[in-house]
Amino acid sequence: MFRPEIKVIDCTIRDGGLANDSKFELDMVRNVYRAICAAGVDYVELGYRNSKEMFPPSEYGLWRFCDEDVLQKVVEGIDPGGTKITVMQDAHKAKAEDVLERDQSVVDMIRVATYVKDVDKAIALAQNATQKGYDCTINIMAISHESSPFLDEALQQIEEETEAKAVYVVDSFGALYSEKVHFLVAKYQQYIKTKEIGVHFHNNQQLAFANTIEGIIKGANYLDGTLFGLGRGAGNCPLELLLAFLKNPKFDVLPVLKVIGESIIPLRQEIEWGYTIPYMLTGVLDQHPLAAMKWLGTDKRDDYLAFYREITEAMGVAD
Amino acid sequence: MFRPEIKVIDCTIRDGGLANDSKFELDMVRNVYRAICAAGVDYVELGYRNSKEMFPPSEYGLWRFCDEDVLQKVVEGIDPGGTKITVMQDAHKAKAEDVLERDQSVVDMIRVATYVKDVDKAIALAQNATQKGYDCTINIMAISHESSPFLDEALQQIEEETEAKAVYVVDSFGALYSEKVHFLVAKYQQYIKTKEIGVHFHNNQQLAFANTIEGIIKGANYLDGTLFGLGRGAGNCPLELLLAFLKNPKFDVLPVLKVIGESIIPLRQEIEWGYTIPYMLTGVLDQHPLAAMKWLGTDKRDDYLAFYREITEAMGVAD
Numbered sequence: 001m002f003r004p005e006i007k008v009i010d011c012t013i014r015d016g017g018l019a020n021d022s023k024f025e026l027d028m029v030r031n032v033y034r035a036i037c038a039a040g041v042d043y044v045e046l047g048y049r050n051s052k053e054m055f056p057p058s059e060y061g062l063w064r065f066c067d068e069d070v071l072q073k074v075v076e077g078i079d080p081g082g083t084k085i086t087v088m089q090d091a092h093k094a095k096a097e098d099v100l101e102r103d104q105s106v107v108d109m110i111r112v113a114t115y116v117k118d119v120d121k122a123i124a125l126a127q128n129a130t131q132k133g134y135d136c137t138i139n140i141m142a143i144s145h146e147s148s149p150f151l152d153e154a155l156q157q158i159e160e161e162t163e164a165k166a167v168y169v170v171d172s173f174g175a176l177y178s179e180k181v182h183f184l185v186a187k188y189q190q191y192i193k194t195k196e197i198g199v200h201f202h203n204n205q206q207l208a209f210a211n212t213i214e215g216i217i218k219g220a221n222y223l224d225g226t227l228f229g230l231g232r233g234a235g236n237c238p239l240e241l242l243l244a245f246l247k248n249p250k251f252d253v254l255p256v257l258k259v260i261g262e263s264i265i266p267l268r269q270e271i272e273w274g275y276t277i278p279y280m281l282t283g284v285l286d287q288h289p290l291a292a293m294k295w296l297g298t299d300k301r302d303d304y305l306a307f308y309r310e311i312t313e314a315m316g317v318a319d
Numbered sequence: 320m321f322r323p324e325i326k327v328i329d330c331t332i333r334d335g336g337l338a339n340d341s342k343f344e345l346d347m348v349r350n351v352y353r354a355i356c357a358a359g360v361d362y363v364e365l366g367y368r369n370s371k372e373m374f375p376p377s378e379y380g381l382w383r384f385c386d387e388d389v390l391q392k393v394v395e396g397i398d399p400g401g402t403k404i405t406v407m408q409d410a411h412k413a414k415a416e417d418v419l420e421r422d423q424s425v426v427d428m429i430r431v432a433t434y435v436k437d438v439d440k441a442i443a444l445a446q447n448a449t450q451k452g453y454d455c456t457i458n459i460m461a462i463s464h465e466s467s468p469f470l471d472e473a474l475q476q477i478e479e480e481t482e483a484k485a486v487y488v489v490d491s492f493g494a495l496y497s498e499k500v501h502f503l504v505a506k507y508q509q510y511i512k513t514k515e516i517g518v519h520f521h522n523n524q525q526l527a528f529a530n531t532i533e534g535i536i537k538g539a540n541y542l543d544g545t546l547f548g549l550g551r552g553a554g555n556c557p558l559e560l561l562l563a564f565l566k567n568p569k570f571d572v573l574p575v576l577k578v579i580g581e582s583i584i585p586l587r588q589e590i591e592w593g594y595t596i597p598y599m600l601t602g603v604l605d606q607h608p609l610a611a612m613k614w615l616g617t618d619k620r621d622d623y624l625a626f627y628r629e630i631t632e633a634m635g636v637a638d
Contacts, residue, residue, distance in 0.1 A: 210529030244603045257623040265621050284563045304576040
């Protein structure tokens, strides 16, 4: 029943960090790490390894940088089982020299996030990771805004010039329907012959889990999820749903349920995530969720017609 | 781009009534009715026409019975546009004589909800509706628990013995994945040759909207949704997402967004609905959501392992 090639990546701390400037408590991160290891999930993403010049440490939490001494404190005394550690570098906001040699790090894999226009920077960071001994992936963000021929050229380049383990479809805006997921995975498959395809979806239209299933059906083998969907805006594919769907006996969903109740639900006092009408509108209109995040911070948050007018005026498509 | 045969049914008041014993204020119901009419949605379901012997009026609100004088107060002074009114009868909890002749009613369609075992009762109520001049549908509940040969026989009987406009796949437990939706719609199509197929999904696994899309792709033309997913337990396919997905220019999503902000979001103070881990578990385990509803009313509501143990013990499948 199960496909052994599938790798599941929990990116709760990394993606959730976009909702709170990566300011999670160390204990909370350790709880997440412990649960993901106990659940037998393949990878846990503990944050970004981004540039301190671009993200002042006075404004951002530890998980925007994932310094090695910080990561040591996360893993100390916890049995990793088969779970490996990954961190993300943004192609346009990270430096190669911030990545140490593999034998000086607890990190196993570097995931490079990029727009198509920055693909050369992404390839350089991927090559840097490979040369230093890491596995790596390249995650193409805002895929709903990318199209031929530049996307095709980027995929060809990634295939030829990197040793990435996987190349991702990242639906940053939660704009994709299943037919577009099928189309994009098939397009990737035209160019990506020596690597896996990954999928990372957002929940603006309550389709993050469903689109992940559609990706699996079409052959994607690297799958992202987060605990209870924690993440920026409408959030992500819920890891618990993904593990329950996959039939691989190596996964145990119970530690995941436990940590959700103990460490994720309490965060709802501080962080808002999940489906709301402003996020639905940015998804349907294929826009960045930032406008919706701002709107939800105002006292007009439930005046959805006013938000619709604002966003369509900004797009130049208002009636 | 759009399929003109598609009919959309808003069942906010009917399905939402399962979460509050149908105790909505008249003004709220009028707001919903006004918005659904303004949005050009094909049908609005204002509640049940169930038996007062089985549901004591002292314990249930007006929308469990939808008396004609009550429905008159809903529609008074509101332009229906092209929107028609439906009410639901439960095959095992409703009486034929509670349905007046069509010319004495504001109702256009009777939807009969049934389990496969009660299909003869459902057919009798459907025939009663047809004889009195109404359109009708038959909605087969708990479909994830139904299987061959009894489901097949029920479909054959409905096809031959009724003039129902549509026969529904109702995933009462939110248990279906897309492949099972495809399978069930295809099975219905083997037997249902003179009627449409309808789909009604619950959101226990965040798949209600996604499964509705899958139903559409396979040919279902009667589609249920509710405002912001309001409904029992994890809730329903959100009507606003469905209208935004469908390309039919007769629909206007803006009145729907407005009434969600004004009349649905405030209900969250009194009614809890939407995705939570207990509902996820009843969905994954293909169980009625009632156990989860009860659990969420206790002070152990976020102890998900304890709920998992309780429900799997009740099923006889605990470790």
